[in-house]
Each structure stands twice: as structure tokens, then as C-alpha cells.
Amino acid sequence: MRVASGMELTPRDGQTFRFDAGTLCLEFLLSGALAEWEQLHTPQDLAAWIPRTRLEVRGEVRVEPADLERARRLRAAIQAMAERAASATAPVVQAAEAKTLTEFAAAPPPVPVLGPAADRGWAYPxxxxxxxxxxxxxxxxxxxxxxxxxxxxxxxERCLLLFLDTSRPGSRRWCSMDRCGNRQKLRTRRDRNPA
Structure with missing residues (x-):
């Protein structure tokens, strides 16, 4: 159950980079919170998504057909709250989202297990x-x-990725220094030294 250091993303420009959303709920938005990036088209897509997450699921995942729509509903609630939080719009959690979170949280979570070599994992399926x-x-x-x-x-510019800033000073600005951070550095350098 070691926390992964992020997911590898490949946007339309083909430049692969590692993105760490900082937390499970914001990482879930990468499954397609924005319609053009939707990855959850079938229950099998959701079953394939879950092992990619920071939970590091290594065993069987069971997904029922109704789970797909439920996952999209939870994801939409998280997207709305994350956008309000990022823009400091209060209240971050509104009544409908509170109801949605409460409904989903009421189900039993994954069951952690400890193996004979003190290795941690999950009970499967x-x-x-x-x-x-x-x-x-x-x-x-x-x-x-x-x-x-x-x-x-x-x-x-034009990057809509949301993340939890887990840096000690709380000063993270970019989805990834390898992508948007580097692009901003190059822009700043060009603006200081015009040709």
C-alpha cells in the first residue's frame, strides 16, 4: 500500500510526463472528469482503472454494470468541489455533494491485509x-x-489539472515541472531575452 509517485500521462501533444495529484480523490479525476478525456466507457474500463491508482491494487477487481454510472456521479461531485477549492469559492462542499460523498463513504472500504513477511496489501477481490x-x-x-x-x-496555460499541494512550503504551482513548469521557465527566459 505504498503511495505511488503519480501517474504517467500522455496528452494530445504526445509528451509523456508524470503527474502526482497528491491524493486519491483528485487522482480519480484523471479517469475523465472532463468529457473530452473520458476513460470510463465500460465497466471493464473502471476495472482497469482501479489498479492504476495510488492504492496499488494487484489482485482481482470486480465491477458491476451499475458501478460505472455511480463512479461518474462521484467523480462529478469531486470535480465540482475541487474547482471551487482551487478558486477559493465558498462553500466548497454543497448539499448535493455532501449527500453524494456520504452515500459512497457508507460502503465498506478496501480491506487491508498484512502478509507473512510484513508486506501490506489488500484483500481480494x-x-x-x-x-x-x-x-x-x-x-x-x-x-x-x-x-x-x-x-x-x-x-x-490551458492546463486544467487539479492537485493537492503536498510540498512543505505549500508553493507548488504546476502539474509537473517536466511539463508546465518547464514551459513557463522557457517562456520567462524568452521574454527576458527577446531575439
């Missing part, structure tokens, strides 16, 4: 409902406490 419960519980933690002030949108 894991269900989509368990995964969504973990996501909802994480969202409750992020959006109702002091972490909400660290939800950010990348400062890059």
Missing part, C-alpha cells in the same frame, strides 16, 4: 464499491479540513 468508498472518504478528508486550502489548479 476488491469491488468497485470498496474503491469508490475509499475515494469518497479521501474526498471528505480533503474538502472538509485544512487540506482544502492546498487544492490547486495547474498554473500552466
Amino acid at each position: 476488491m469491488t468497485a464499491a470498496q474503491y469508490l468508498s475509499a475515494v469518497a472518504r479521501d474526498a471528505m478528508e480533503v474538502f472538509t479540513g485544512p487540506l482544502v486550502e492546498r487544492v490547486r489548479m495547474c498554473g500552466g
Whole structure:
């Protein structure tokens, strides 16, 4: 159950980079919170998504057909809260989203297990409902406490990636220094030294 250091993303320009959303609920937005980036078209897509996440699921995942629409509903609630948090719009959590988070968090979360060599993992099979419960519980933690002030949108031009700033000083501005951060440095250098 070691926390992964992010996901590898490949946008339309083909430049692959590593993005760490900082938390499970914001990482879930990468599954297609924006319609043009939708990755969850079938229950099998959701089953394939879950092992990619920071939970590091290594065993069987069971997804029911109804789980797909449920996942999209939870993701939409998280997207709305994250956008309000990133823009400091209050209240971050509105009544409909509170109801959604509560509904999903009520399901049992994934069950952790400890192996004979003190290796940590999960009890399998894991269900989509368990995964969504973990996501909802994480969202409750992020959006109702002091972490909400660290939800950010990348400062890059036309970049809409949302993340939790887990840096010690709380000064992270970019989705990735290898992508938007580097592009901004190049722009700044060009503006200082015009040809």
C-alpha cells in the first residue's frame, strides 16, 4: 500500500510526463472528469482503472454494470468541489455533494491485509464499491479540513489539472515541472531575452 509517485500521462501533444495529484480523490479525476478525456466507457474500463491508482491494487477487481454510472456521479461531485477549492469559492462542499460523498463513504472500504513477511496489501477481490468508498472518504478528508486550502489548479496555460499541494512550503504551482513548469521557465527566459 505504498503511495505511488503519480501517474504517467500522455496528452494530445504526445509528451509523456508524470503527474502526482497528491491524493486519491483528485487522482480519480484523471479517469475523465472532463468529457473530452473520458476513460470510463465500460465497466471493464473502471476495472482497469482501479489498479492504476495510488492504492496499488494487484489482485482481482470486480465491477458491476451499475458501478460505472455511480463512479461518474462521484467523480462529478469531486470535480465540482475541487474547482471551487482551487478558486477559493465558498462553500466548497454543497448539499448535493455532501449527500453524494456520504452515500459512497457508507460502503465498506478496501480491506487491508498484512502478509507473512510484513508486506501490506489488500484483500481480494476488491469491488468497485470498496474503491469508490475509499475515494469518497479521501474526498471528505480533503474538502472538509485544512487540506482544502492546498487544492490547486495547474498554473500552466490551458492546463486544467487539479492537485493537492503536498510540498512543505505549500508553493507548488504546476502539474509537473517536466511539463508546465518547464514551459513557463522557457517562456520567462524568452521574454527576458527577446531575439
